[in-house]
Amino acid sequence: MNRKTRAVAGGLATLLATAALAACGDAPEEDNDSGNGSGSGDSASDFIPCIVSDAGGFDDKSFNQLSYEGVTQAAEELGVEAIEVESNSENDYGPNLESLVSQGCQAIVTVGFALASATKESAAANPDLEYILIDDAADGGEDGETFDGQPDQPNIKPILYNTAEAAFLAGYLAADYSKTGVVGTYGGQPFPTVTIFMDGFKQGVDYYNQEKGKNVKVIGWDGKDGAFTGGFEANNVATQTAQRLIDQDADVLLPVGGPIYQGALTAIEDAGREIALIGVDADFYETDPNTQDVVLTSILKNMKVSTYEAVKQAGEGDLDFTPYVGTLENDGVGLAPFHNFEGKVSDTVADELEQIKAGIIDGSIEVTSYLEQ
Amino acid sequence: MTISAAPTTTPAEEAPTVVTVVSRKAPVVLSIFTVGLALVLLLGSHDGDTTFRLSTRDDLFQLPAVTVPAMVTAWLLVVVMAAIAGWSWALTLRERPTPLWLVALFTVAALVSFLAWAAAGGTIPVVGLLGGAIALAVPLVFGAMSGVIGERAGVVNIAIDGQLLAGAFAAALVGSMIGSTWAGLAGAAFAGLLVAVLLGVFAISYHVDQVIVGVVLNVLVIGLTSFLFSQVLAPNAAELNSPPRFKAIEIPLLGEIPVIGPVLFQQTAVVYLMYVAVAVIAWALYRSRWGLRLRAVGEHPKAADTVGIKVNRTRYRAVLLAGAIAGLGGAFYTLVSVPQFNREMTGGAGYIALAAVIFGKWDPIRATLAALLFGFASTLQGVLSVIGSPVPSQFMLMLPYVVTVFAVAGLVGRSRPPAADGVPYVKG
Numbered sequence: 001m002n003r004k005t006r007a008v009a010g011g012l013a014t015l016l017a018t019a020a021l022a023a024c025g026d027a028p029e030e031d032n033d034s035g036n037g038s039g040s041g042d043s044a045s046d047f048i049p050c051i052v053s054d055a056g057g058f059d060d061k062s063f064n065q066l067s068y069e070g071v072t073q074a075a076e077e078l079g080v081e082a083i084e085v086e087s088n089s090e091n092d093y094g095p096n097l098e099s100l101v102s103q104g105c106q107a108i109v110t111v112g113f114a115l116a117s118a119t120k121e122s123a124a125a126n127p128d129l130e131y132i133l134i135d136d137a138a139d140g141g142e143d144g145e146t147f148d149g150q151p152d153q154p155n156i157k158p159i160l161y162n163t164a165e166a167a168f169l170a171g172y173l174a175a176d177y178s179k180t181g182v183v184g185t186y187g188g189q190p191f192p193t194v195t196i197f198m199d200g201f202k203q204g205v206d207y208y209n210q211e212k213g214k215n216v217k218v219i220g221w222d223g224k225d226g227a228f229t230g231g232f233e234a235n236n237v238a239t240q241t242a243q244r245l246i247d248q249d250a251d252v253l254l255p256v257g258g259p260i261y262q263g264a265l266t267a268i269e270d271a272g273r274e275i276a277l278i279g280v281d282a283d284f285y286e287t288d289p290n291t292q293d294v295v296l297t298s299i300l301k302n303m304k305v306s307t308y309e310a311v312k313q314a315g316e317g318d319l320d321f322t323p324y325v326g327t328l329e330n331d332g333v334g335l336a337p338f339h340n341f342e343g344k345v346s347d348t349v350a351d352e353l354e355q356i357k358a359g360i361i362d363g364s365i366e367v368t369s370y371l372e373q
Numbered sequence: 374m375t376i377s378a379a380p381t382t383t384p385a386e387e388a389p390t391v392v393t394v395v396s397r398k399a400p401v402v403l404s405i406f407t408v409g410l411a412l413v414l415l416l417g418s419h420d421g422d423t424t425f426r427l428s429t430r431d432d433l434f435q436l437p438a439v440t441v442p443a444m445v446t447a448w449l450l451v452v453v454m455a456a457i458a459g460w461s462w463a464l465t466l467r468e469r470p471t472p473l474w475l476v477a478l479f480t481v482a483a484l485v486s487f488l489a490w491a492a493a494g495g496t497i498p499v500v501g502l503l504g505g506a507i508a509l510a511v512p513l514v515f516g517a518m519s520g521v522i523g524e525r526a527g528v529v530n531i532a533i534d535g536q537l538l539a540g541a542f543a544a545a546l547v548g549s550m551i552g553s554t555w556a557g558l559a560g561a562a563f564a565g566l567l568v569a570v571l572l573g574v575f576a577i578s579y580h581v582d583q584v585i586v587g588v589v590l591n592v593l594v595i596g597l598t599s600f601l602f603s604q605v606l607a608p609n610a611a612e613l614n615s616p617p618r619f620k621a622i623e624i625p626l627l628g629e630i631p632v633i634g635p636v637l638f639q640q641t642a643v644v645y646l647m648y649v650a651v652a653v654i655a656w657a658l659y660r661s662r663w664g665l666r667l668r669a670v671g672e673h674p675k676a677a678d679t680v681g682i683k684v685n686r687t688r689y690r691a692v693l694l695a696g697a698i699a700g701l702g703g704a705f706y707t708l709v710s711v712p713q714f715n716r717e718m719t720g721g722a723g724y725i726a727l728a729a730v731i732f733g734k735w736d737p738i739r740a741t742l743a744a745l746l747f748g749f750a751s752t753l754q755g756v757l758s759v760i761g762s763p764v765p766s767q768f769m770l771m772l773p774y775v776v777t778v779f780a781v782a783g784l785v786g787r788s789r790p791p792a793a794d795g796v797p798y799v800k801g
Contacts, residue, residue, distance in 0.1 A: 057716065059607040088599050088716065184759070190766055219759050227758040230770040235718040236512070236710035237751070240505050244755040247501035262711045270621065290615075 049075050049311045050083045050105035052096045054112035056232060056258045057086050061287040062280070063258075063303055067111045067134055070307030078315040093118035101126055107314035109134065109307060113193045123153035130319050131156045132310045134303065135193045137323060157310055157319060161301045161326035163193075163280075164200030164369035165360050166333040167254075169353050170278050170299050171204020173335070174252040175216040176349045177276060177296060184250030185220040186227040186241045188257025192370045197256040197280055197299060198226060203367055207356075219248050229260055238263025246271050252296065254278040261291075268294055276341065283336035296345075298336035302326060325371065329361045399471035403458040403479055410486060411451050417763055419443050419493030426498045429635050436631050443493035450486035454479055495760035502752055503636040507644065508710075510748030512537055512719065514647055515702025516726025517733065517740040518654055519565075519695040524735055525658065526691035527671040529795040531587020532572050533699050534723020535594035539564040540703020542598045545714035546606065548616030548707065557616050558643070558704050565700020566693055568594060573692045577685050580797035591723070599716045606714060618712045619643055643705050650698060655737040667691055671791035674798040684798045699723075728777055734788040743777075750776040 051071045053064040068084060075082035083103055085096045093115050100108055101122065107130040110119040116136035123131045123138075137158045138151040151158055174183045185201055187194040198221035205218050220227040227244070229237045238255070242264040245253055253268070253275060255261040261277065261284070268275045277284070277291060279298030284291040306324055313319040326332015335353065338345055359365035423443045427436040457479045461471040488497050516533040523530035530536075543564030548557025568590055575581040606614040619641035628638040658664040666687055669677040674684045707714050725747055733740030750773035758769050 055716075057603055057607070059603065059610075086603060186759075219761070222761045225758075225766050226761075227755065228766050228770065231720055233718045233720055234711045234713070234715050235706055235720055236509055237720065239710045240509055240752060241755050241759075243501065243505060243508075244752070244759045247498035247756075248496060248759055259715055262713060262715075266618070266711055269618075 050100045051109040066303040070304040074311035097122040158323040167200030168204035171201040175205040175208035180249045182249045183252040184245030185254040188232040232258045234259040234262035242267035400461040407454040421494035424496040447490040505752035506749035510744045512702040513744035517729040519699035520730035522695040527793040529583040532590035535591040536565040536699035537703040540700030541706040544704035545707040561700040561704035562697040565696040569696020
């Protein structure tokens with residue numbers, strides 16, 4: 001009996017160890033390089049840029065991937081080796097940051113709203129390191145409620161995107177394209193970085209209705225609340241949420257939240273009628289060839305460029321910590337080309353979008369979002 | 374039949390006796406629901422009409438959409454509910470039980486009333502609502518079948534979630550490599566079986582606490598699949614992570630029945646497989662030699678052993694079969710829902726399946742109904758949040774879980790697991 005117990009204990013320990021190893025197997029992958037990388041680099045450096053993803057991972061064809069590309073491009077140009085760490089869950093954020101700090105990172109890019117508090121903590125503990133936080137202003141203050149637009153820690157550079165402006169254009173386009181008069185959107189979870197898309201989208205549709213005297217309906221977002229899958233996994237819930245929108249006659253879908261658009265793809269395939277998809281963050285036409293037949297356009301966040309610039313600055317030692325806000329004006333956000341839908345959208349809509357874009361930039365058309373209260 | 378006053382019996386005593394006292398639970402619960410819904414209608418009055426759309430665009434027989442004034446309909450149905458509750462009280466006072474069909478009628482009235490109220494000014498696609506319930510329930514049903522078989526044989530299977538996830542992973546991998554959905558399905562069953570082998574070795578041969586083994590297995594599968602996904606599948610997505618999809622097959626004649634046809638008989642092969650699996654398991658568990666032996670080792674392994682049934686071998690077979698079934702459920706994620714694997718894509722469905730097992734009192738049919746209830750509640754949540762509901766979305770997302778918890782805790786009452794559930798069998 002005793003022997004058996006021991007055997008079992010050993011077995012379980014092995015299981016647990018495998019699980020633990022598998023869980024963080026991808027994290028320390030760059031361990032060796034970080035030691036050599038600094039030594040082998042030429043004059044440029046012992047500068048080590050680092051990046052940590054949120055739970056979506058660097059292969060999300062979306063904002064993690066774009067930021068990662070920005071960091072690697074900057075690292076290449078600086079002639080240094082970047083260290084990347086993927087988070088598998090929100091429990092990984094803190095430990096991953098700690099591990100990067102201990103590996104000697106000088107500038108750490110943290111991707112996503114979800115990492116804001118972990119970033120603030122790490123930034124407070126390591127005031128001599130530089131942090132680039134994407135998608136959050138890090139301005140919660142002591143009470144978590146301040147939101148004054150100023151980062152709580154002086155060594156955090158927030159990179160934000162007023163995606164509502166680009167989503168406004170997408171909403172206008174969707175309203176113009178829709179034949180059923182219903183357009184739909186759904187999100188992963190009601191985070192501000194998610195709802196800003198839905199918000200701008202609805203405003204765009206409303207603007208179209210007002211200008212053209214039409215009555216295109218937005219479902220899945222009513223200005224305050226809407227349809228969410230409850231997570232950012234592409235699974236049957238995502239498919240079914242898209243299906244619910246299609247049931248209500250929507251013929252343009254805007255899924256906001258990493259891979260959940262995959263669910264919309266299968267729902268569209270099953271619908272048996274023509275339904276268009278609007279991508280977010282990256283141009284889906286380029287990043288995911290499976291979408292090419294259905295993607296009307298994509299709402300772009302130019303993360304690659306802004307991350308690249310910030311890391312480059314940090315590498316050259318002159319990182320400017322004032323928050324960067326991507327807008328239509330500075331091309332931080334924008335609308336992707338129509339690609340296959342070039343012939344399907346109305347002839348005038350491209351020009352109208354140009355005018356609206358100009359209107360938003362000069363302020364004659366107002367787009368509200370949580371970034372400008 | 375005897376009337377038992379003792380609320381609990383220890384396992385050492387005789388098997389618990391059947392209670393035939395007419396309980397007041399039915400009328401009390403019906404009354405509470407009636408009053409609750411009336412309060413909801415009073416507090417949140419909605420104007421407008423509600424449309425129930427009964428056909429999809431491509432149905433052969435188009436039923437007209439039914440449009441009703443929201444508040445009037447809701448109140449009328451509340452009156453019907455009150456009448457049923459009153460009837461139930463009358464029956465109870467005469468010491469007669471409330472018949473099941475009456476409860477079913479009440480449930481339908483309550484549901485339609487609630488829908489009429491909640492969707493005022495909007496459209497409820499009935500086919501989508503019911504079809505969505507099935508689509509969301511498929512992995513849960515397979516998982517619950519796996520749980521029922523395992524626990525009836527005396528092995529608690531917490532690792533259902535792990536088996537689903539392993540199934541989803543293997544289905545994506547094998548399906549993409551071979552390019553066949555059926556190969557993917559076989560791979561999924563095999564992956565679920567592999568997880569079950571581990572469960573069996575530790576739980577049956579080494580008598581480890583079955584709950585702990587199950588939890589560890591879940592963590593193991595999450596870790597392993599996430600690791601393999603990011604290292605192997607994601608970089609080679611085109612070759613390894615783009616499986617073909619099962620297409621919906623319409624069953625002739627049956628598929629053309631209004632409402633029921635598109636809901637039940639225009640589905641994918643996986644769903645038809647589910648119908649067959651539930652029917653076969655429900656039959657075999659109670660009517661076959663296999664089922665009798667399986668239940669015997671789960672209720673009283675010593676007695677089974679005495680008459681020559683090999684307890685641990687029977688349990689192994691049951692656990693392996695259960696694992697393969699859960700694996701098939703996992704295949705639904707990657708071969709039907711979304712044709713690619715991604716991290717932790719089951720979203721904890723295995724735990725809901727486990728709840729369905731208990732809610733269903735370890736019976737295949739009832740566990741299936743429990744899984745369908747969860748699927749229905751999830752779809753309802755989806756429909757209401759799309760057409761805009763007065764309830765905040767975070768609360769709406771809790772709806773399916775709240776329904777499940779209430780159903781398990783409130784409506785089912787005391788459910789008795791197989792007597793030797795979770796107890797390893799040691800000879801001698």
